[in-house]
Amino acid sequence: MTHSEALITVDNLTMAYGDFVLQKELSFTIRKGSIFTIMGESGCGKSTLLRHLTGLKRPAAGDIMYNGINFWKQPLKKRVQLMQKSGVLYQSGALWSSMTIGENVALPLQQFTDLTEDLIREIVEIKLALVGLKGFSSYLPSAISGGMKKRAGLARAIALDPEIVFFDEPSAGLDPISSKMLDDLILELRDSLGATIVIVTHELASIFALADDSIFLDTETRTMLATGNPRILAKNSDSSKVRQFLSRSTSVRD
Amino acid sequence: MNPECVSQINDDGDALSLCFSGPWTISTLPFSLPDVPSLLTDGISSLYFNTDRLEQWDSAFLVEISAITEMAAELGITVVTDGLPDGIRKLLRLTRKKTVIPPSSNSLESGLFEEIGKQSLALVKESVQMLTFTGDIFLAYIRFFTGRARYLKKDFTFFLFDCGPQALPIITLISFLVGFTLAFIGAVQLKMFGADIYVANLVGLTMTREMGPMMAAIIMAGRTGASYAAQLGTMQVNEEVDALQTMGINPLDFLVLPRMTALILMMPLLAICSDFIGIVGGFFIGCFSLDISPILYYEQTIKAVHLNHFLVGMIKSVVFGYLVAFCGCLKGMNCGRSADSVGKATTSAVVTSIVLIVITDAGFTFFFNVLGI
Structure with missing residues (x-):
């Protein structure tokens, strides 16, 4: 691509x-x-x-x-x-703890679109299915694991089809x-x-x-020390620090 | 151009093709689709899509396609998705990945009896929590008095300062206004009988026996009890309490004892302040509104308020101090692991404290009345 x-x-x-x-x-x-x-x-x-x-x-x-x-x-x-x-997925998922997973994903759709509640519910189900959380709509954030919180946060981040x-x-x-x-x-x-x-x-x-x-x-x-494709930077960056970082080493020198 | 969908059935009558054109996005809703369910049930064995003239798509289109393909799959119709955009095909594949749902779904809807059952169980659980916490506190105080409790002295002095001198301004203001209001209401009634001077008795007795300790306790429940619950609740959320436990430090000794002891020690002092300021409030009304001589008002107050009245107030304030600290610490220590539960713990601490204060006060009043004190 x-x-x-x-x-x-x-x-x-x-x-x-x-x-x-x-x-x-x-x-x-x-x-x-x-x-x-x-x-x-x-x-x-x-x-x-x-x-x-x-x-x-x-x-x-x-x-x-x-x-x-x-x-x-x-x-x-x-x-x-x-x-x-834009949509943002925060480190902890940052789900609103008083709302269910479905309500978390639905909120941006309710606030920023004129969609009907039925359609919002369908979109929420699709978004949750996309991140592998189909059927978790009625769960509270406290009832799911850390990884699932992140995926639910991702479903919320992509709720409005962000660029x-x-x-x-x-x-x-x-x-x-x-x-x-x-x-x-x-x-x-x-x-x-x-x-x-x-x-x-x-x-x-x-x-x-x-x-x-x-x-x-x-x-x-x-x-900034460097910008570019990390695979190329790992080998050819002018900065030893960048090469060290990308090769997870403490011994790379200029 | 509007979003359009045209259906075509092949010559053999067994294949349905849906041709989409125009933009199919949330902003072009509502879509007008042909009656797909009836088309699908008419001897159709396979479903095709044509999106050559589809201009734009987003979640709204995905929802439609997902619904159509699911419907077709349920009817046993072969769905050929080759004609769909790559993105939609990938998204459809993602939505069909199997997920394992744990059995305990968090249903928000429950019937009346289920709700009564849940609330009863919650009440039992809360009572057990309170009893357990009381026992834990008792053991913690044994460790405290035998010098085995591990806590920071500077924490203790901080809490002493926080719930003592720091609380004085608000206690002063509220108590003054309570004494002021009591005197006003009493004056209106007593004036009718020419017994203005007894305003001093009314204010003096009410403040020392009831309102002084109670107002101080209610203010401290909203101020310090809530703050204890929020502090300890946040520490639970941040796993700070777990960190103490894993280091071998008893959180009750380290977190609860300094807070509780500070409030129990400071509450009688705040009640004394509240008594005095309330009487001063009444004194203002007596002298400036009822024209009672300041000396007379003072002497009447001294005559009315005896040491036992004052001691009754002091006993109450110590118990109220314990109740406020107990509820704040109990709710904070039993707080859940989310931001939401910190809010609930704080509210619950204040409400429980106030309810317990009022119930205990009624009990005390009855008890002292029986004893004739």
Whole structure:
């Protein structure tokens, strides 16, 4: 599959908490229909970058463009419309604990479409079936396992057929088999829905299995060290740190 | 262009083909489909799709196709999905993957008798929880007094400060207004009999025996009891309580004892404050609204309020302090593992505390009345 058209363009982004600059001079492109991974050590700002990309945090400097539209230069109403084109799967699933799984998935459909309750119920069943949770609609989040919560969170994230789906460390806390199943599901959903996928992860197996493109954030220099296909970066990156990270080694030297 | 679906049956009359054209998305709903069920039952043995002229599709189209294919499969008709877009074929395959559903479905609907049964069992469970917790607390206090309980001294001083001096402003405000209101209502009635001066008796006795301890307890139930339940509940959710247990530290000693002891110690002091401020509230009304001389009001209060009245209030406040801390800690420690259960634990702690305070107060009043105190 070839993906050439840019869906998200990040230009010279600086992320900061008050005066503390977490990352600076970040520039990269996420292509339509591709799977993009955000990599880096713990605490380097991966999840913060995700918050910037999902429109939850305003950049300290720089621009984030969706289909050529500068997100933060739009009025609030337009920004909300743009945000509705994306779905997010949070690390813990972030299901609303007082609602059943079905109600969790139905909520965005009830809030943002004029569909009838019957059709919403059918769509919810289909979405739950897609993630392997057929028949779990009436369960409360507290009654299902961690892996199932993530899949239910994914069903909610794709409820509105988003153009782009963000994943915050989807493999965290999952056993290798569940993690592999989730990776396969992400690939199948990308291929069938044609959605663009952005994943924050430091799981090498997931990175190599899924990513078309990636970015590596560094804690020391507080900027990106590399961007590109992780398989190529593992062998040919100029940065020894990136090669170390991708080969899970402590001995790679320039 | 509108979404359209045309049905075609082949010359042999055994194959149905559905030809989709235009955009089939949520935004182009409602779709007009031919009467597929009746077409399928007419000697059809296979179903084909043609989507050459399909422009766009999303979940709405998937729902339609899924319903049609399921219907056809139930009727034993062969469904040929080659004509569908790749994405739809993959999605259909995903939706048909088998899932294993555990037997205990969380049904939200239940009948009247089932509901009565559930509530009764919940009540029994709660009573057992309370008794067990009481026993655990008793054992924890034995460890505490024999110096074997493991807890942080700074936690204890923090809770002493939190439920003592920190609570004074709100206790002062509410108690002043309660004394003020009592005096006002009493004054209207007593004035009719020319017994204005007895406002001092009314306010003094009511505040020291009943309202002082009770108002302090109710405020502390909403303020500190709720906070205990929320703190301990959140610790349960974050597995902090489990972490203590795995380290061999008894969570009751470490978390519950400092909180409970602090509140039991501070509650009588808060009640004394509440008594005094309530009497001051009444004093304001007596002096400024009923024109009673301040000295006279003071002397009448001293004459009316005896040490035993004050002690009755103090005994009550110690018990109320225990009840508020008990409910807050019990609900927090038995909280579930979700954010939702923290909210429920907090609400339940406040409600249970207030109910127990009022019931206990009625019991005390009856008991002291029988004893003639």
